[in-house]
Amino acid sequence: MPRLSFILTVAMLSTFGLIASDIYLPAMPSMTTELDIADWQMPQTVSFYLLALAISQLAYGPLSDRHGRKPVVLAGGVLYLIGSLGCAASGSYVGFLAWRMVEAVGAAAGLVIGRALIADTCDKRISAKVYAVVYPIVSLSPALAPAIGGHLAVAFGWRADFLFVAAFGAVALLMALTLLPETLPVSARTRTSPFAGFSHVLRDRTFRRYTLVVCTIYCAWFVYLTQSPFLFVRAGLSEEQSGWLYLPLTAGIVGANLLAKRLLDRWPYDRIVTVGIACFVLGGTAFLTAAALGWSGAAAVVLPMCLVSLANGSSLSLAVSGAIASEHGYAATASGLVGFCQIGSAALMAMVVSAAFGTSFSVLGGAVLVFSLLALSACLPFSLQTTSGA
Structure with missing residues (x-):
């Protein structure tokens, strides 16, 4: 296993992009009023952020394969810091969107390089164990960020959320500068076309299956993140109260991560x-049962999503590790591709679902069910392989 300082630095780099995505969720309704926009437009700020985050990841993998991990991640950290400060200073919806995209371009470096650093130093099974340590830390952000953001927004206004994000990014940047080793020696860096590895990775069937699992879980997760703030408001909850409702989901993610780590030495990888x-x-x-019975309120939203969080904590982290550590031999390029597919599909689905169907319990439940069935179809080959190999 790598050193604890290395793992914590990777966790920080992987987390600051998600904190920026989630921290202002409880403040969305009040931001909608201040920026004078319609309800459906505010979730688009998450979607545009995710799209920029996704597309940028395609570039960071080949760039880091060519120039090394550390200089690329430091440059991305600076962009993230500038973008976060720009969001805090924005006075219009268009300006806010522009700075959000700058912030996302910087955040993509942490996601891609963090996964590549793990792949550089660990094999597939050890990588999975490292992810089982990193992901509980990373998974705290979807719960703690809205809780922190809700309190900051009430006390100081929504701009304080992005000042907090900028401070977090500064700490992560300092850790990367002082604690992060360069894991890709000059002799191992590519000298071919920056995007030559894409075709090798995409031809890998195992990469495609794992990536589909990653995408379906993340699509369901971000549809929930963009729908739930408005469902909680309709249930009569304040920004502070709704922020705390993300904590049970984090408990599920962390618990599933820890259990998956223990099971790796006992069960086949794909069975988990x-x-x-x-x-x-x-x-x-x-979700479907709750809708059929006419249940409503915060519990009907949160409790089914707690089950989804178990997949987020186990299947998501293992599928990411499996996709990157497969037989293609292009770790950073695969990291960028899986990140592009993961974030890009989530951004697209969150945007399409809210724009086409609005925000409601039935829309959220229907989306989660569809994505879960797609994930199940991707897992069938894994199940057959596990059974035949038993």
Whole structure:
């Protein structure tokens, strides 16, 4: 296992992009009023952020394969810091969107290089164990960020959320500068076309299957993140109260991560992935049941999503590790591609769902169920392989 300082630095780099995505969720309704826009437009700020985050990841993988990990991640950290400060100073919806995209371009470096650093130093099984340490830390952000953001927004206004994000990014940048080693020696750096590895990675069937698992879980997660603030407001909850409702989801993610780490020495890798997806399907079914029975309120939204969080904590982290550490031999390029597919699909689906169907419990539940069934279809080859190999 790598040193703890290395793991914590990778966790910080992987986290600051998600903190920027989630921290202002409870403040969305009040920001909608201040920026004088319609309800459906505010979730688009998350979607545009995710699109920029996704597309940027395609460039960071080849760049880091060519120039090394550390200089590329430091440059991205500076962009992230500038973009966060720009968001805090924005006075219009268009200006806010522009700075959000700058922030996202910087955040992409941490996501791609963090995964590549793990792949550089660990094999597939050790990588999975490192992810099982990193992901509980990373997974705190979807819960703690809205809780912190809700309190900051009430006390100081929504701009304080992005000042907090900038400070977090500055700490991560300092850690990368002082604690992060260069894991790609000059002799191992590519001298071919920056995007030559894409075709090798995309031809890998295992990469495609794992990536589909990653995408379906993340699409469901971000549809929830963009829908739930408005459902909580309609349930009569304040920004502070709704911020705390993300904590049970984090508990599920962390618990599933820890359990998956223990099971790696006892169960086949893909069996753990499949069990996590079964929880995903149960969550989608719970949403459908709640809708059929006419249940409403915060509990009907949060409890089914707790089942989905078990897949997020187990199947997601293992599928990311499996996609990057597959047989293609292009770790950073694969990291960028899986990140592009993961974030890009989530951004697209969050945007399409909110723009086409609005925000409601039935829309959220239907989306989660559809994505869970797609994930199950991706896992069937894994299940058959595990059974035949038993």
